[in-house]
Amino acid sequence: MNEIGKLFIVPTPIGNLADITHRALSVLSEVNLIAAEDTRHSQKLMQHYAISTRLISLHDHNESQRAKQLIEKLKLGENVALISDAGTPLISDPGYGLVNQCRETGIEVVPLPGPCAAITALSGAGLATDRFRFEGFLPVKAVAREQALESLKAESATSVFYESPRRVLATVKLISKVLGENRPVVLAKELTKTFETFYTGSAEACVAWLEEDTNHQRGEFVLMIAGEKRDQTQVSPEALKLLTLLMKELPLKKAAAITAEQFSLKKNHLYQLGLEL
Structure with missing residues (x-):
């Protein structure tokens, strides 16, 4: 019985081709198949680095059908790399359906760090x-x-x-x-x-x-x-309610820190408020 293949999520350069990692080049060269958002666009990157791995398209309009085909190949032991036109796949790019189905099927998904x-x-x-x-x-x-x-x-x-x-x-x-x-x-x-x-x-x-x-x-x-600047000394009723609830279960210092993080407030001010309460 063949060992199940792996799906590699491979970020590609967002402009400067030199930004690709050594690991990404190694994976793209060694996998059996590369699923690309636009094979014509990605072919330029492959040619630049002399990578001859076969490309297959996976985009918004065919992802549902293509995911099933790729999962069958992964089950047969083939390794597949997923790339988008630029940057990290799935970040405002196709691939969610494939990754989700791989996770549900028990196929290992290996994400690589890289350009975004x-x-x-x-x-x-x-x-x-x-x-x-x-x-x-x-x-x-x-x-x-x-x-x-x-x-x-x-x-x-x-x-x-x-x-x-x-x-x-x-x-x-x-x-x-x-x-x-x-x-x-x-x-x-x-x-x-x-x-x-x-x-x-x-x-x-x-x-x-x-x-x-x-x-x-x-x-x-x-x-x-830029975010809206808030007065970090003005505590909303919602923040005060959370602080009060947390104080019943946690030390005041911890309750103040959690509330501060949740509502973007100063924890020292909340700590003093907690002492008054």
């Missing part, structure tokens, strides 16, 4: 990174997009989105309208490529920058919005 546009942009944006909220692409329909941004009004964590060149101006205008002209925003585009650009400013300033030159709207964007 959201993390790359966030690390160089100068915004808070202790907490962040990745939203992928905003909804296409106008009403749904506005509702998605409305939900961020009280969000204290940095919000991270992907955006296309043809929609980026409209999206930043909507951010200015919904979250306020002064909300800090960072636009990162063409990451790791020749014309990599970071622009930092208020939502209003970002709109002006995009409008002043159509070249500023070219390229794939990672759009980051």
Whole structure:
């Protein structure tokens, strides 16, 4: 009986081909099959590194059917690598269905670390990174997009989105309208490529920058919005309720730390409040 194969999740460069890891190249060379979002696009990477492994397509429109085929191959002992056009598979890219079915079937899934546009942009944006909220692409329909941004009004964590060149101006205008002209925003585009650009400013300033030159709207964007600044000494009724409940079961110091993390408050202030209670 054949040993069951493994599914490898392999991140690929988001621009600069030199960003691929030695381990990723080794896996792509040694597996029996590579499932790629766009085989024509991925073929350029394979040719660059002289990798001759056979490519098969797996994208949004055929994932359900293709996943069944790939699982059969994995059960027969073949190893398969999953890649997307750029970055880490499944992060706003296809692959969830395949990975989910592999897990349910008992097939080992081996994720490799590597390039991811959201993390790359966030690390160089100068915004808070202790907490962040990745939203992928905003909804296409106008009403749904506005509702998605409305939900961020009280969000204290940095919000991270992907955006296309043809929609980026409209999206930043909507951010200015919904979250306020002064909300800090960072636009990162063409990451790791020749014309990599970071622009930092208020939502209003970002709109002006995009409008002043159509070249500023070219390229794939990672759009980051600073979180809403909260008064960390003002404790909401919900936070006070949680602190009170936790104090019954835990030491005050631990109860204050948990509540502080949950509501983005200062734990020392909560500790003092707990003493008063």
